[in-house]
Amino acid sequence: MTGTMIGVIGGSGLYDIEGLEGAEWVTVDSPWGAPSDAILTGTLGDVRMAFLPRHGRGHVHSPTTVPYRANIDALKRLGVTDVISVSACGSFREEMAPGDFVIVDQFIDRTFAREKSFFGTGFVAHVSVAHPTCPRLGDACENAAKDAGITVHRGGTYLAMEGPQFSTLAESKMYRNVWGCDVIGMTNMPEAKLAREAELCYASVAMITDYDSWHPDHGEVDVTQIIATLMGNADKARNMVSRLPALLTPDRTPCHHGCDRALEFAVLTAPEARDPGLVAKLDAVAGRVL
Numbered sequence: 097m098t099g100t101m102i103g104v105i106g107g108s109g110l111y112d113i114e115g116l117e118g119a120e121w122v123t124v125d126s127p128w129g130a131p132s133d134a135i136l137t138g139t140l141g142d143v144r145m146a147f148l149p150r151h152g153r154g155h156v157h158s159p160t161t162v163p164y165r166a167n168i169d170a171l172k173r174l175g176v177t178d179v180i181s182v183s184a185c186g187s188f189r190e191e192m193a194p195g196d197f198v199i200v201d202q203f204i205d206r207t208f209a210r211e212k213s214f215f216g217t218g219f220v221a222h223v224s225v226a227h228p229t230c231p232r233l234g235d236a237c238e239n240a241a242k243d244a245g246i247t248v249h250r251g252g253t254y255l256a257m258e259g260p261q262f263s264t265l266a267e268s269k270m271y272r273n274v275w276g277c278d279v280i281g282m283t284n285m286p287e288a289k290l291a292r293e294a295e296l297c298y299a300s301v302a303m304i305t306d307y308d309s310w311h312p313d314h315g316e317v318d319v320t321q322i323i324a325t326l327m328g329n330a331d332k333a334r335n336m337v338s339r340l341p342a343l344l345t346p347d348r349t350p351c352h353h354g355c356d357r358a359l360e361f362a363v364l365t366a367p368e369a370r371d372p373g374l375v376a377k378l379d380a381v382a383g384r385v386l
């Protein structure tokens with residue numbers, strides 16, 4: 097068994113993965129509340145795996161009510177080192193077509209009704225999210241997707257909106273033409289920020305389901321069309337995930353990008369001024385620096 101443990105957060109349409117040896121759904125208690133669901137654990141080859149359906153099996157949580165902090169805390173508590181987020185997304189680019197995957201590397205966060213940090217009064221910390229995704233993990237996702245025969249685009253900016261409604265036409269045009277975004281979804285923020293706070297490597301794979309509403313030939317977003325594309329995308333995602341263990345270094349070495357040391361100089365609150373209650377809740381997320 098290796099030091100690496102891959103955590104996959106599955107988005108809309110992806111509620112399980114196949115082929116895990118010793119597969120078992122385990123309930124993980126978190127001081128940040130209940131995660132979206134139990135977590136499917138097992139091994140692929142000699143790599144430990146954990147799978148968490150972001151919206152829960154049966155699609156219970158809306159993008160706003162997904163318990164993002166509990167999810168990241170629970171994955172870290174289980175021993176996950178690398179988080180791969182898989183999400184359904186709309187596309188702002190003609191060449192990023194439904195069925196394609198995009199390895200997202202930047203975000204614009206327009207969400208406003210979610211808890212966005214593990215830190216706060218009594219334990220203040222500021223991490224950098226200038227480069228919010230891990231290039232090493234992105235390489236593995238890109239190569240796994242190519243091996244699975246998926247059309248994959250490397251790099252892209254993801255507009256994270258609050259939802260649950262889709263964008264207006266004016267918003268869609270602004271995100272595409274003025275802000276230069278490539279894809280749109282409702283769930284990668286604050287997930288990516290929280291993964292960085294928890295010192296976890298994070299990569300985001302956007303599975304394109306639609307052209308949002310800007311495209312003159314496709315009209316407005318239609319959830320029935322999204323669901324039809326989602327089913328095929330979910331099979332592709334399972335294929336991609338099954339190839340990941342072979343592509344990540346078996347023994348855990350420090351992340352070249354520094355994801356696993358994000359808290360090194362981030363904490364500002366003096367030890368004697370820290371809130372013991374909050375410190376206790378941070379045992380998994382920030383245990384390395386407490």
Ligand SMILES: CSC[C@H]1O[C@H](OP(=O)(O)O)[C@H](O)[C@@H]1O
Nearest residue numbers: 107108150159183184281282283
């Ligand atoms: C199914 S359409 C809207 C839904 O799809 C995306 O979900 P996820 O990121 O979990 O795959 C989007 O963010 C919305 O939650």
Ligand SMILES: Nc1ncnc2[nH]cnc12
Nearest residue numbers: 184185186280281282308
């Ligand atoms: N067009 C879109 N906007 C927001 N979230 C989405 N998820 C899938 N397609 C989407």
